[in-house]
Amino acid sequence: MSTQERKQREKQQRREAILDAAENEIFAKGLDQATMDEIAERAELSKGTLYLYFRNKNELYMGLCERGSSLLNQRFAKVLTADRSGIELVRMLGETYIDFVRENPDYFRTFLYYESFDDEEELEQSEVACNCEDNVREAFTYTVRALQIGMQDGTIDDSRDPRQLALIIWGATRGIIKLSFMKETGHHLQVLEEVEGDFKTLYDRFQDIVLRGIAPSSEK
Amino acid sequence: MSTQERKQREKQQRREAILDAAENEIFAKGLDQATMDEIAERAELSKGTLYLYFRNKNELYMGLCERGSSLLNQRFAKVLTADRSGIELVRMLGETYIDFVRENPDYFRTFLYYESFDDEEELEQSEVACNCEDNVREAFTYTVRALQIGMQDGTIDDSRDPRQLALIIWGATRGIIKLSFMKETGHHLQVLEEVEGDFKTLYDRFQDIVLRGIAPSSEK
DNA sequence: TGATATGGATGACTGTCAGTCAGTAAATGA
DNA sequence: TCATTTACTGACTGACAGTCATCCATATCA
Structure with missing residues (x-):
């Protein structure tokens, strides 16, 4: 060589x-x-x-985000190979996500950091940041695909734009997972302690509501 | 005097x-x-x-969070005085929130900061932080109350624990609003640009899904 | 094998900024 | 008028991110 x-x-x-x-x-x-x-x-x-x-400390930290998001994407990719209905795939993606966060809370922190990072300039000229961006896009695509499958097989109401719906589900899921994450990592907000339900319970309840919300109307 | x-x-x-x-x-x-x-x-x-x-820079910044959350709570309080069904109140609370964020994105940033703040020690001995905590609790209580009203008047399925449900709705709403906020403030994530829908549209679609998800079963 | 070139690695140094504290000034009250 | 308290000041310190002149190990070539 x-x-x-x-x-x-x-x-x-x-x-x-x-x-x-x-x-x-x-x-x-x-x-x-x-x-x-x-x-x-x-x-x-x-x-x-x-x-x-690495250009600076931020970029070094984003290198960890790149690692973490690649790991997560591997898991997502595997889910999509399963021979299941669309709505089941959506559910499985969500479960994969929350399991990952429970196992790797520190990687989840890097995700939060990357998403909240503000300096456009710095991001554009950073290869690391671009890879993170690619990983986000890939993850998003998995969700869109699962929704499309569901719209095809009739398990998900097909009157919505799958990309827009994916964005909504992604955002809401992020919110819930962050909440579970805070609850689990002993966050200061007392409200969290006063309500029943652990990491997974909260998420399951949330999923029930959303999946019910996007199911096809029963009167059809 | x-x-x-x-x-x-x-x-x-x-x-x-x-x-x-x-x-x-x-x-x-x-x-x-x-x-x-x-x-x-x-x-x-x-x-x-x-x-x-102020003890330090963090606490000074949290002072702004305290201001912002007080303003928001004033609006929430006003909503709760309206003579509407529970589910309508929930919808109105959400709209109030997103309007506030659109008008005051910088206050929203202080909320995000406060919620992600990690140093338990520092928070406990800070009066400012305690006031923020109180404001969060107050906001949460408004949501619980709206849900309870809905469970009473039959516009919301009453099989769930209202406090847990409030937490779920709160978390998911946070997630969506953050997404809209990122989209609106020209965040770097390209995925955001590629999907249709502005601040309010995304939120409206989300609300439709959730409200459908928590409505009483039609076959009852 | 020795001379020279290359580029990766080094760590002392710089600039910046949060946070401190000894000192000053002003208000209060005896 | 003087003593005491209270509020304010800004020069100073320590910590840390980021830089750059210099060094050195290895590759290349005569």
């Missing part, structure tokens, strides 16, 4: 090593508390080197 | 002046870009004085 190739591979490995170190530090202490110096030390590199691989 | 009282009033006025300055600076530049020095300058006070009124 050529020197070129070897160098390329080494570069990739180092990048992963940096991401591993960042994951350890940031997931343990939180984004604000983790410093670039500590991440560098854990990666056994100097701080300057981190900046050869 | 006593000297005591006058001082008390002056203190309150100064506090408001600081909040005004913070609002101007932070809403214009964003939380990260606005500095305490600039806020102090705009308030025509020294930086040290800001710290006599």
